[in-house]
Amino acid sequence: METLVQSIVSGxxxxxxxxxxxxxxxxxxxxxxxxxxxxxxxxxxxxxxxxWSFTLWxxxxxxxxxxxxxxxxxxxxxxxxFLLKKIxxxxxxxxxxxxxxxxxxxxxxxxxxxxxxxxxxxxDYAVMPLRPFGIAVPISLAIAFGMAIGITIALYWFMMxxxxxxxxxxxxxxxxxxxxxxxxxxxxxxxxxxLGTALACGAGVLLVPSLYLYPTVGEILVAKxxxxxxxxxxxxxxxxIAGGLLLGLVESLGAVYVSVAYKDxxxxxxxxxxxxxxxxxxxxxxxx
Amino acid sequence: MKQVLVLxxxxxxxxxxxxxxxxxxFVHLMIMVLxxxxxxxxxxxxxxxxxxxxxxxxxxxxxxxxxxxILYLKLGIAPWFGIVAGGLVxxxxxxxxxxxxxxxxxxxxSLSTLAVAEIVRLxxxxxxxxxxxxxxxxxTTLPAITFWGKPINWESKLPFYYIIAIIAVGALAATYIVAxxxxxxxxxxLREDIESAESIGINTVRARVIALxxxxxxxxxxxxxxxxxxxxxxxxxxxxxxxxxxxxxxxxVGGLATVGxxxxxxxxxxxxxxxxxxxxxxxxxxxxGFFMMLAIRYMPDGFWGRFLFLVGKxxxxxGMNHGAS
Numbered sequence: 001m002e003t004l005v006q007s008i009v010s011g012x013x014x015x016x017x018x019x020x021x022x023x024x025x026x027x028x029x030x031x032x033x034x035x036x037x038x039x040x041x042x043x044x045x046x047x048x049x050x051x052w053s054f055t056l057w058x059x060x061x062x063x064x065x066x067x068x069x070x071x072x073x074x075x076x077x078x079x080x081x082f083l084l085k086k087i088x089x090x091x092x093x094x095x096x097x098x099x100x101x102x103x104x105x106x107x108x109x110x111x112x113x114x115x116x117x118x119x120x121x122x123x124d125y126a127v128m129p130l131r132p133f134g135i136a137v138p139i140s141l142a143i144a145f146g147m148a149i150g151i152t153i154a155l156y157w158f159m160m161x162x163x164x165x166x167x168x169x170x171x172x173x174x175x176x177x178x179x180x181x182x183x184x185x186x187x188x189x190x191x192x193x194x195l196g197t198a199l200a201c202g203a204g205v206l207l208v209p210s211l212y213l214y215p216t217v218g219e220i221l222v223a224k225x226x227x228x229x230x231x232x233x234x235x236x237x238x239x240x241i242a243g244g245l246l247l248g249l250v251e252s253l254g255a256v257y258v259s260v261a262y263k264d265x266x267x268x269x270x271x272x273x274x275x276x277x278x279x280x281x282x283x284x285x286x287x288x
Numbered sequence: 289m290k291q292v293l294v295l296x297x298x299x300x301x302x303x304x305x306x307x308x309x310x311x312x313x314f315v316h317l318m319i320m321v322l323x324x325x326x327x328x329x330x331x332x333x334x335x336x337x338x339x340x341x342x343x344x345x346x347x348x349x350x351x352x353x354x355x356x357x358i359l360y361l362k363l364g365i366a367p368w369f370g371i372v373a374g375g376l377v378x379x380x381x382x383x384x385x386x387x388x389x390x391x392x393x394x395x396x397x398s399l400s401t402l403a404v405a406e407i408v409r410l411x412x413x414x415x416x417x418x419x420x421x422x423x424x425x426x427x428t429t430l431p432a433i434t435f436w437g438k439p440i441n442w443e444s445k446l447p448f449y450y451i452i453a454i455i456a457v458g459a460l461a462a463t464y465i466v467a468x469x470x471x472x473x474x475x476x477x478l479r480e481d482i483e484s485a486e487s488i489g490i491n492t493v494r495a496r497v498i499a500l501x502x503x504x505x506x507x508x509x510x511x512x513x514x515x516x517x518x519x520x521x522x523x524x525x526x527x528x529x530x531x532x533x534x535x536x537x538x539x540x541v542g543g544l545a546t547v548g549x550x551x552x553x554x555x556x557x558x559x560x561x562x563x564x565x566x567x568x569x570x571x572x573x574x575x576x577g578f579f580m581m582l583a584i585r586y587m588p589d590g591f592w593g594r595f596l597f598l599v600g601k602x603x604x605x606x607g608m609n610h611g612a613s
Contacts, residue, residue, distance in 0.1 A: 035395050087585060092395045093341055097540060098584040100343075100533055105577025112571025219529050223406055226399050261414040268403040268410075275400055276391055 006135050007252040013141045015248020016148040017203050021221065022228035022240035023155065024199030030172035030235035031192040032088055034095045038103040039225055040218030042197050044110065046072060046204025047213040054121055054208075061121060062143055065205045069198045076197025077190045084193070085186070103218065110215035118212045126209060140209035147206055152241065155199070159237065168192055172235060227271040233281025242283065299457070306449050313566070315445040319517065321558045322449075322456040323510055328538035328550030329459040330506035334499045335536065336544035337472055339479030340390075341398045344405030345535050347385070348378040348504040350412065350526035352511025357425045357521055358418065366431055368451065371512030378508025379501045381408075386500045390493065393482065402529065409527035424522025427515070448517045455513060456551075459506050463547045466502070475499055476545065507535075530573070537576045541583045543590030552592040 025039045049068045050061040059067070087098045126139040159165035170178035171188045179185050211217075228247050232239025247267055255263040274282060306315045327349065335341050352374030359365040359373055389400045412419050419425070430442045440447050466472045474495040477485040486492050515521050542553020557576055565572040587594045 035399070083581070090584075090588075093339075093398070094584055094588070096395050096398060097341065097536065098581055101537065101577045101580030101584065103577070104530075104533060104537070104573050105581065108571040108574040108577060112568065112574060116570055216530070223402060223529070226402070230399070262410065265407050265410045268407050271403050272388060272400060275396060275403075276388070279392075279396070 002134065003256055007256045008249065009135055009137060010141075011249035011252035012245060013137070013145045013248070014252065015245035016145045016152075017207055017244075018224065018228055018247050019241045019244025020148045020152060020203040020206075021200055021225055022232070022244045023152065023237055024196035024203075025225045026229045026232070026235055026237060026240040027168070027172075027192055027199075028196040029229065030237075031168060032084075032189050033092055034084065034088060034099065034193075035092060035226075036196070037096060037099040037222060038106060038218075039196070039200050040220070040222030041103050041106040041110075042072065042076070042200035042218075043204035043207070043221050044107065044213070044215065044218040046201030047208045047211070047217065048110065048114065048204075049201065050205040050208040051119060051121060051213060060123075061205055061208045062147065065147065065202055068205050069202045072201035073194040073198040075194075077194035079197070080190050080193035085189075088189075103222070107216050107218055114215060116214055116216070118214050120212050121209050123209050138210065144206035144210065148203070151199070151202060155195075156237070164188075164191060168195075224267065227267045230271055230274055231282055233283055236281065236283075239281050239283055243281075246282075302453055302457070303450075306446055312445060315449055317559060317562050319445060319449050319452055320562060321554045322452045323513060323517075324534070324538055324554040324558050325456045325551045326452070326459045326506055326510040326513075327535045328542060328554050329456075329463050330503045330510065331535040332539040332542075332544065332546075332550050333463060333466055333475075333506070334496075334503040336539055336546070336549070337466060337475040337479065338496055338499045339475075340496060340499070341395075341536070342389075342401040342503075343398050343529070343532050343536065344385075344401030344403075344408075345503070345507050346527050346529065346531035347405045347408045348382065348507035349511035349514065349531060350408070350521075350523070351378045351381050352508030353515040353521045353526045354412065354419060354425070354511075355508070356512035356515040357427065360427060361425060366433070367427075367512065367516040371451075371455070371509050371516065374512030374515075375505040375509035378504040378511070382500050382504035383497075386497050390496050390500075402532075405527065405529065405532060409523055412523040412527055419523065422522060422524070424520060424525070427519040430516075430519075448513075451516070452513050455506075455509055459510075460547060460551065462502060462506065463550075466499070467545075467547055471495060471498055479545075534573070534576060537580045539590075541576075541579050541590055543592030543594070543596075544588075546590070546592050546596065549590050549592040552595075553590065556591065 021039070021043055024042075025036060028034050028036050028039075046068055049071070050064050053059040053064040053067065054061050083102065084095070084098070087095050123140060129136040129138045130142060131137070159169060167178065167183045168188050168191065170181065170183055171185055175185055224247065228243040229240050230243075231246055232241070232243030250266055250270065251263050254266040258266060306318060309315075327345070330348070331342065331345050352371075355374040355377040356367050356370030359370045360367050365373070385401070385404050389397055389404060392400050413422055433440055466475070474485070474490050474492070477490055478492045478495060482492055511526060514526065538553040538557055539550050540553070541557060542551065543549025557579065560575045561572040564575065583590055589597060
């Protein structure tokens with residue numbers, strides 16, 4: 001019983017961060033139909049950002065998110081404007097190949113600049129895990145969980161209540177009609193790409209104290225991202241949240257009850273099954 | 289007639305290059321270029337002609353490499369038979385993969401091949417009785433054999449060069465045959481519009497399965513060569529997503545759906561990458577990513593495709609013949 005609760009708790013903690021990365025990928029897909037292969041590398045850049053601001057300037061990683069989210073938002077907008085904008089009309093396959101190129105470029109630039117060493121951050125206050133009700137909860141993951149929830153709620157409010165958020169959702173649902181209603185589509189696309197990148201980087205910053213970082217970490221993360229957004233339905237924000245939590249749970253329960261070695265395999269098998277039999281996602285809300 | 293002369297000249301050059309420039313680095317570079325030519329050509333048959341963009345071709349390379357290794361280490365079968373066996377096992381593996389992934393189209397096909405490749409990698413990592421897990425497999429000595437009465441010196445790189453040269457010529461010939469026969473036309477048709485292709489009676493499932501099988505065979509054979517040349521395989525070395533992506537890039541930068549494209553792409557990218565690696569050790573794939581972005585943005589036909597297009601422009605009347613050059 002205790003193992004079950006323990007693995008559910010750690011599954012939800014990791015799942016919340018997966019969800020945050022997944023939302024970034026899914027809003028980008030929803031608005032621009034870009035399958036962003038470089039999304040994992042944005043997480044990687046966020047991780048390195050937090051790592052360097054901690055090592056060089058002694059800024060706590062959870063504090064440095066105030067710095068890195070706006071920076072990556074701007075970076076994402078610029079990347080979209082100058083790198084991706086012209087590619088998008090060429091179709092989904094071309095953008096897929098293009099972002100795969102971008103991903104390899106960024107990852108290898110990082111490899112060149114920062115070497116392939118595995119790095120990690122040790123926080124003084126997060127050495128011992130919390131133990132509420134006898135369940136071990138790593139402090140760094142608990143803080144990351146809290147902040148991920150806060151960011152997700154803020155984003156949800158932004159998408160639902162603000163004019164920009166409504167415009168983004170409108171562009172995602174029906175670009176032509178949105179344009180006719182006076183929505184500046186290309187501006188919305190830039191904002192959306194910035195948002196997606198900021199979410200990925202932010203999740204990277206939050207992940208740093210709990211995960212080893214190395215330049216090619218994005219390769220594995222991006223594969224997981226796709227599992228998450230396909231589970232929830234491509235283009236759907238609530239779907240990505242559910243998909244992220246689900247993947248976190250599947251991995252941690254799978255590690256305990258099936259096998260540690262094959263825990264990642266379970267996610268991919270579910271991914272294939274969903275793609276084959278429920279292409280609009282488990283909840284039937286995505287765009288197939 | 290002119291084409292035959294060019295062909296003979298090319299083969300002659302291929303045969304004497306390592307004798308003229310015998311420095312080990314150069315021969316190693318040539319070997320890597322030819323190996324990546326085979327891999328690029330393998331990917332190009334399915335991805336270039338058929339438009340089925342696979343991000344999981346490392347699966348076939350890895351299966352070929354492991355087959356060659358395991359046959360040699362456990363059963364004592366010489367690696368050159370192992371190379372052929374590696375290709376054949378890759379074909380067998382490709383059948384269920386095709387059965388699953390060909391149900392999906394466009395980017396969804398790509399994502400599904402990525403997932404399958406990761407599943408295969410994790411299986412190879414954990415099936416320790418067969419693959420020795422993350423430790424990998426190592427060949428310490430290659431069998432002593434003679435060729436025309438002379439014992440082959442495995443310490444030199446020359447024998448490896450000629451083995452991969454033969455495979456590369458085979459791969460390019462296979463691409464040429466695909467481009468010139470019905471199957472190539474079927475693939476181009478289904479790449480452009482799969483519904484229309486089906487409606488005029490093309491059996492697109494059969495065409496795709498043949499393309500995948502041929503593609504898997506070539507990638508598996510290259511994998512077998514990889515095992516023989518480097519004498520060491522482990523799951524992260526031969527099943528990684530990175531390898532699949534490199535194959536895609538070589539074919540796209542060189543020229544999709546052309547015979548010469550993968551060769552040009554491999555000469556260009558592998559030379560750049562290996563030279564960079566000589567000097568800086570890490571990050572040699574920077575150029576792959578960079579030229580991939582440039583190619584998609586400015587030259588969707590790739591270097592070779594662009595070249596053929598310009599040549600075609602210079603000679604009016606001989607229009608660009610997609611897929612036959």
